[in-house]
Amino acid sequence: MPRASLKRSDSITDLRFTLRRVFGKDSFRPLQEEVITAAIAGHDVFLCAATSFGKSLCYQLPAVVSLGVTVVISPLLALMHNQVQSAQELGIIVESINGKTPWAEKVRIETDLLCGHPATKLLYVTPELCATDHFRKLIVQIHRQGQLVRIAVDEAHCISEWGHDFRPTYKELKWLKSTLNCPAVPVMAVTATATSQVRDDIFSFLGLDDQTTKSFATSTSRPNIHYEVQYFSESNPENGENDMLPYLMNRLEFMHQRRLARLESLLQDDPVAAVAPISGIIYVPLRSTADWLASKLTGAEMRAQPYHAGLEDEKRKQTQTTFLRYATADPRLLPIKDGRSLMASFNIICATTAFGMGIDVPTIRFVIHYGLPRGMESFTQESGRAGRDDKAASSIIFYTREDKERCEFRARSDANREKSKAKREARMQSLKSIVEFCENTHICRHDLVSRYFGDKAGLADCYFACDVCKEGSIQLKKRKERGLATETEAFEFTQREPVTQYDWD
Numbered sequence: 081m082p083r084a085s086l087k088r089s090d091s092i093t094d095l096r097f098t099l100r101r102v103f104g105k106d107s108f109r110p111l112q113e114e115v116i117t118a119a120i121a122g123h124d125v126f127l128c129a130a131t132s133f134g135k136s137l138c139y140q141l142p143a144v145v146s147l148g149v150t151v152v153i154s155p156l157l158a159l160m161h162n163q164v165q166s167a168q169e170l171g172i173i174v175e176s177i178n179g180k181t182p183w184a185e186k187v188r189i190e191t192d193l194l195c196g197h198p199a200t201k202l203l204y205v206t207p208e209l210c211a212t213d214h215f216r217k218l219i220v221q222i223h224r225q226g227q228l229v230r231i232a233v234d235e236a237h238c239i240s241e242w243g244h245d246f247r248p249t250y251k252e253l254k255w256l257k258s259t260l261n262c263p264a265v266p267v268m269a270v271t272a273t274a275t276s277q278v279r280d281d282i283f284s285f286l287g288l289d290d291q292t293t294k295s296f297a298t299s300t301s302r303p304n305i306h307y308e309v310q311y312f313s314e315s316n317p318e319n320g321e322n323d324m325l326p327y328l329m330n331r332l333e334f335m336h337q338r339r340l341a342r343l344e345s346l347l348q349d350d351p352v353a354a355v356a357p358i359s360g361i362i363y364v365p366l367r368s369t370a371d372w373l374a375s376k377l378t379g380a381e382m383r384a385q386p387y388h389a390g391l392e393d394e395k396r397k398q399t400q401t402t403f404l405r406y407a408t409a410d411p412r413l414l415p416i417k418d419g420r421s422l423m424a425s426f427n428i429i430c431a432t433t434a435f436g437m438g439i440d441v442p443t444i445r446f447v448i449h450y451g452l453p454r455g456m457e458s459f460t461q462e463s464g465r466a467g468r469d470d471k472a473a474s475s476i477i478f479y480t481r482e483d484k485e486r487c488e489f490r491a492r493s494d495a496n497r498e499k500s501k502a503k504r505e506a507r508m509q510s511l512k513s514i515v516e517f518c519e520n521t522h523i524c525r526h527d528l529v530s531r532y533f534g535d536k537a538g539l540a541d542c543y544f545a546c547d548v549c550k551e552g553s554i555q556l557k558k559r560k561e562r563g564l565a566t567e568t569e570a571f572e573f574t575q576r577e578p579v580t581q582y583d584w585d
C-alpha cells in the first residue's frame with residue numbers, strides 16, 4: 081500500500097493554485113499533473129520524459145504542498161546550484177549540502193532538519209554525500225521524526241552502467257529502500273534518457289517494484305527541435321583544415337542577416353525596437369577546440385565564450401552568468417553599442433560536454449555538434465538544451481568520416497581498459513547508434529531517437545522537422561555524397577548547395 085504523503089493539500093484545485101502562485105506557470109504540461117498526483121498519493125514513481133519536459137516540477141510541487149522534507153539526489157554541483165537558486169527565487173525554502181558546503185552552514189541546515197518540524201522543503205544532495213554514514217544517520221533520524229516525505233533521484237540514468245554518465249555512488253542508493261522502510265518512504269526516479277536496460281537497472285538498484293511503481297513516459301525526441309546533419313570531407317593533410325569552419329561562419333552570417341531583417345522591420349514602427357541576440361551552444365570534442373573556436377568567433381566580432389573543465393570554477397560560473405543574461409534579459413537593457421552588429425546578433429558558448437545535463441536556458445535557438453557526439457544519449461541530452469521555451473530550435477551535427485574513425489578508435493581503446501562488460505558494450509552500442517543516425521538518409525531522425533530509447537509512447541511526431549523529412553532522402557543522399565567527397569571527388573562539385581533556410585534561422 082502506498083503511504084500518502086504527510087498531507088497539507090492535494091486537491092487538483094490546490095495543485096493548480098500552487099502551480100500558479102508559487103511556480104508562476106499557467107497550466108500543467110501533459111502528464112505532469114498525473115505524475116504529481118501519483119507522487120502525492122504516496123506511490124513510488126518512475127518518470128522518463130524528454131529533455132525540458134519539466135521533470136523538476138514533478139518533485140518540487142509535491143514537496144511544496146506536503147509537510148516535511150523532500151530529499152533530491154542530483155549528480156552535478158552546477159545543476160544542483162541552478163535548481164536551488166531558481167527554487168529560492170520562487171520563495172521555496174530549499175537547502176543543499178555537498179562537499180563544498182561550509183561547516184557552519186551544514187550545522188545550520190542540519191539543526192533545522194532535526195528540529196522536529198523543519199522549515200526546509202527541499203534538500204539537494206550529491207550521491208556521494210548519501211553514501212556517508214553521517215548523512216545516512218541524519219536521514220534515518222528525520223524519517224523517525226516522521227518528517228521525510230519523499231526521495232527524488234534526478235538524472236536517474238546515472239545509476240546504470242548501461243547508461244552514459246554512470247556514477248558508481250548512485251548504485252549505493254539501494255540502501256534508501258532497505259533502510260527507510262518503516263513506513264516506506266516513496267521514491268521518485270526521473271530521467272530523460274533511459275533505454276530499457278537502463279530502466280531495469282534503475283528499478284533494480286532503487287528497489288522499485290514493477291507492479292506497484294507508477295511509471296510514466298513520453299517520447300524522447302523533441303518535436304520543436306529540427307534535427308539536421310551536415311557532411312564534410314576529411315581534413316587537408318597539409319594544414320589539418322576542412323570546410324567546417326567556413327560553413328559555420330556562412331551559416332552564422334545567414335542567421336545574422338535574418339535577424340537584421342527582423343530588426344529593420346520592427347524599427348519601422350518603433351524607433352527604439354531591439355531584437356535579442358541569438359543564443360546557441362557549439363559542442364566540441366576537446367578543450368583546446370573550445371578555446372580555438374571561441375577565439376575564431378570573437379575574432380569575427382561575435383559574442384562567444386569557451387566553457388570546459390580546464391577553466392577555473394569562477395571563470396565557468398561567470399561565463400554561464402553572462403550567457404544567461406544575454407539569453408534572457410530584455411534586449412533593450414543589454415549593454416550593446418550597435419544593435420545591428422554581429423556582436424549584437426550572437427550569444428554563443430563553445431563547450432565540451434562539461435556544459436550539458438540539466439542546463440535550463442529557455443531561449444537557446446541552436447545546438448551545433450562540431451564533431452561527432454559521444455553517443456546517442458549524450459546527443460539527446462546536449463541537443464535537448466535547445467528550444468526549452470517550446471519554440472522552434474535546431475540541432476545540427478557536423479559529421480566527417482575521419483571524426484567517426486577517430487571516435488571509434490578512441491572508444492575501442494577505452495573499452496580495452498574498461499573492466500565492466502556492460503559499460504564496454506553500452507559505450508560501443510551508443511557510438512554505433514549515433515554514427516548510424518548521422519549516416520542515415522532515409523529514416524526520420526525523430527523516429528531514430530525514439531527507436532533508440534524504445535519509446536512506448538509511439539514514434540515521435542516530426543512534421544518536416546528533420547532534414548530527412550524536409551529535403552527528402554534522394555536529395556539528402558546527394559548532399560551527403562557531395563559533403564563527404566574527398567578533395568579529388570569534390571573537384572567535380574564546384575560549389576556546395578546554397579544553405580537551406582530553416583524556421584529557426
Ligand SMILES: Nc1ncnc2c1ncn2[C@@H]1O[C@H](COP(=O)(O)OP(=O)(O)OP(=O)(O)O)[C@@H](O)[C@H]1O
Pocket residue numbers: 105106107108109112129130131132133134135136137271272437438439440442464468
Ligand atoms: N507547466 C509548465 N508550464 C510552463 N513551463 C514549465 C512547466 N513545467 C516546467 N516548465 C519549465 O520548463 C523548463 C524545463 O524544466 P526542467 O528543467 O524541469 O526540465 P527537465 O525535464 O528536468 O529537463 P532536462 O532533462 O533537460 O534537464 C523549466 O524552465 C521550467 O520552468
